Amino acid sequence: MLYRVIDAVELPALVSAFMESYEVVAPVKRGGSHVFEVIQSPDDMDLSYATTIASPKKYFLPPVETLMTFDAQDNGVTDYAAEITPRVVFGAHACDINALNRLDLVFRDGRYPDPYYVARRAATLVVGVSCMPADTCFCHLWDGDEARFGYDLFLHAIGDKYLVSIASVEAANILEAACNPRVATDADRIEFRHATRRRQAAFNPDIPDIQDVAMLMDAFHSDPFWEELGGRCLACTACSAVCPTCFCFDIQDALDPDGSTGRRERVWDACTSPQFAEVAGGHNFRADGRGRVRHRMYHKLNGFLANHDRMLCVGCGRCVKACKADINPIRVLEFFEGKGADDAQ
Amino acid sequence: MPSSCAVSTVRVAPHEAGPEPRTGAQMMAANPYRPWPARITSITDLTATEKLFEFRLIDERIRDAFSHEPGQFVELSIFGVGEAPISISSSPTKRGFIELTVRRAGTFTEVLHTMQCGDIVGLRGPFGRGFPVDEMRGHDILLVAGGLGIAPLRSLINNIHDERSEFGKVTIIYGSRNPSEVMFRQQFEMWRHRKDFDLHLTVDHPDDTWDGEVGVVTKPFEHLEIDASNTYGALCGPPVMYRFAIDEMRKKNISYDRIYVSFERHMKCGMGKCGHCQIGHQYVCIDGPVFNYWEAKNIQGSM
Numbered sequence: 001m002l003y004r005v006i007d008a009v010e011l012p013a014l015v016s017a018f019m020e021s022y023e024v025v026a027p028v029k030r031g032g033s034h035v036f037e038v039i040q041s042p043d044d045m046d047l048s049y050a051t052t053i054a055s056p057k058k059y060f061l062p063p064v065e066t067l068m069t070f071d072a073q074d075n076g077v078t079d080y081a082a083e084i085t086p087r088v089v090f091g092a093h094a095c096d097i098n099a100l101n102r103l104d105l106v107f108r109d110g111r112y113p114d115p116y117y118v119a120r121r122a123a124t125l126v127v128g129v130s131c132m133p134a135d136t137c138f139c140h141l142w143d144g145d146e147a148r149f150g151y152d153l154f155l156h157a158i159g160d161k162y163l164v165s166i167a168s169v170e171a172a173n174i175l176e177a178a179c180n181p182r183v184a185t186d187a188d189r190i191e192f193r194h195a196t197r198r199r200q201a202a203f204n205p206d207i208p209d210i211q212d213v214a215m216l217m218d219a220f221h222s223d224p225f226w227e228e229l230g231g232r233c234l235a236c237t238a239c240s241a242v243c244p245t246c247f248c249f250d251i252q253d254a255l256d257p258d259g260s261t262g263r264r265e266r267v268w269d270a271c272t273s274p275q276f277a278e279v280a281g282g283h284n285f286r287a288d289g290r291g292r293v294r295h296r297m298y299h300k301l302n303g304f305l306a307n308h309d310r311m312l313c314v315g316c317g318r319c320v321k322a323c324k325a326d327i328n329p330i331r332v333l334e335f336f337e338g339k340g341a342d343d344a345q
Numbered sequence: 346m347p348s349s350c351a352v353s354t355v356r357v358a359p360h361e362a363g364p365e366p367r368t369g370a371q372m373m374a375a376n377p378y379r380p381w382p383a384r385i386t387s388i389t390d391l392t393a394t395e396k397l398f399e400f401r402l403i404d405e406r407i408r409d410a411f412s413h414e415p416g417q418f419v420e421l422s423i424f425g426v427g428e429a430p431i432s433i434s435s436s437p438t439k440r441g442f443i444e445l446t447v448r449r450a451g452t453f454t455e456v457l458h459t460m461q462c463g464d465i466v467g468l469r470g471p472f473g474r475g476f477p478v479d480e481m482r483g484h485d486i487l488l489v490a491g492g493l494g495i496a497p498l499r500s501l502i503n504n505i506h507d508e509r510s511e512f513g514k515v516t517i518i519y520g521s522r523n524p525s526e527v528m529f530r531q532q533f534e535m536w537r538h539r540k541d542f543d544l545h546l547t548v549d550h551p552d553d554t555w556d557g558e559v560g561v562v563t564k565p566f567e568h569l570e571i572d573a574s575n576t577y578g579a580l581c582g583p584p585v586m587y588r589f590a591i592d593e594m595r596k597k598n599i600s601y602d603r604i605y606v607s608f609e610r611h612m613k614c615g616m617g618k619c620g621h622c623q624i625g626h627q628y629v630c631i632d633g634p635v636f637n638y639w640e641a642k643n644i645q646g647s648m
Binding site: 067072110221255262277295 | 375379380423427429448454466609613616625626627
């Protein structure tokens with residue numbers, strides 16, 4: 001990896017340079033929180049945030065996306081050409097970049113590359129920025145407090161400067177044209193090390209680190225805990241809407257008003273939605289909150305791990321805030337910590 | 346004007362990807378969500394609620410590229426209504442046509458049941474992992490179907506039939522609730538006196554027309570002689586049947602990894618993405634729908 005140093009005051013120039021060729025999406029302050037939005041000026045951006053309400057996944061998997069158009073009269077398919085805007089997602093944290101890397105495993109690198117996702121991912125530059133954890137953050141437990149790849153630039157804040165990891169030629173050219181990147185000094189490297197240590201020390205110590213959570217979930221698959229946790233699920237699906245790694249979807253046909261033509265669309269869906277596992281004839285394989293919430297947690301902390309050797313949770317903590325019924329992975333970790341303590345007595 | 350407005354968009358047309366001329370396989374891979382037009386060439390009433398549809402893909406390149414293994418499924422489209430995963434009932438030995446057994450069980454299948462020969466639908470696939478036919482060759486086969494479970498198993502049964510000399514002893518147990526629900530009855534009636542198929546058609550509730558066996562699908566196991574070291578089991582049926590039929594196969598000492606089951610879930614994308622068919626860590630659409638019993642046992646929530 002190539003590293004260079006820029007001054008923090010050079011950041012607006014970098015954003016402006018990106019805006020000449022791309023639509024720039026960045027964290028913007030909204031009320032007491034932050035959201036990812038298209039910005040019109042570097043001044044719109046506010047990088048002093050811990051977590052945005054929702055992740056930037058919508059720029060890679062839109063909530064509703066047309067897959068093709070059709071003529072319902074003769075069942076003819078019209079091949080569909082998606083118009084994709086070249087974009088920069090500026091100011092993403094390590095958790096969100098690690099989340100994108102997981103989406104890549106499903107939508108880009110598998111046996112069936114998804115042409116819509118692949119095109120969006122390829123047309124989008126990602127500029128990461130280092131952060132300090134909120135008390136709901138637990139990315140460090142899943143080894144996710146650093147992004148090792150999956151971005152074009154990553155800005156590590158070191159005092160009034162940034163140590164920049166440069167990962168793509170496209171971004172390197174813009175960085176060089178807009179800023180005055182220079183070789184890092186020993187003092188820069190020491191400051192980087194200090195900043196990293198400060199972040200590592202700032203995580204909420206009350207969130208337990210359960211290394212064998214995946215195996216414990218298999219062992220306690222029938223525990224009453226799942227009824228306790230899932231029984232209070234309101235099926236609002238807010239958890240998966242804000243989650244940077246939730247990618248489940250439905251495929252639906254939307255007819256135009258004349259009823260003869262229409263669009264086949266991919267729409268976000270959620271495994272905590274009551275009808276999610278229903279089959280033709282009405283049988284529902286996960287008919288209650290217990291089954292649905294347990295399934296969601298298993299996919300996050302157990303199943304994806306079995307298939308891809310990493311969790312499908314990046315510890316961003318968004319669901320901790322979004323869930324009105326207090327259901328989140330931290331509660332699962334706490335349960336297993338309690339189990340261990342009980343057994344030891 | 347803000348400069349971001351000047352950004353020009355990139356056109357992404359999956360169907361245009363790749364150089365011409367293109368093979369059917371390349372055309373399908375360019376956009377695996379795109380269904381290909383297929384014409385209904387034959388419709389056979391099987392029961393009051395089930396019909397056998399035969400389809401022919403219209404584009405010759407797609408038709409030539411389409412090949413499947415027993416146990417795989419396709420995504421069938423009626424535009425404006427939607428898409429449904431349906432297992433293939435025809436044998437891979439039958440080229441150029443695809444047969445699907447469809448029960449009228451919801452909006453999509455209601456509409457399909459009103460369609461006529463000559464009508465056009467959309468097809469994409471095949472998807473999933475089927476029965477390991479190549480591995481099964483040279484061995485005895487014990488097939489157990491319950492109700493609509495005959496739909497995917499018929500593909501395997503007809504495959505074995507067409508290549509009969511490549512398989513050992515073949516036993517078929519097919520259970521239905523009552524005689525009017527027995528599908529492919531004509532085909533099986535014709536096979537009743539064949540020496541090379543040990544066929545057990547059984548119903549729970551017989552009527553005056555029924556002169557076959559009576560009882561649940563596990564009943565014929567009582568008199569079955571099985572060489573466990575040389576036998577593969579294949580099952581498909583309603584969820585409640587699995588435990589009992591597998592128990593019987595295990596009692597006959599068929600190995601865990603030689604008992605194959607096919608699972609029914611709502612596979613919406615067919616490609617391990619949409620999540621609807623997930624059981625535990627497995628996607629029924631790409632890891633299955635056919636699993637051996639050892640794999641199935643290791644999926645949390647499978648049975």
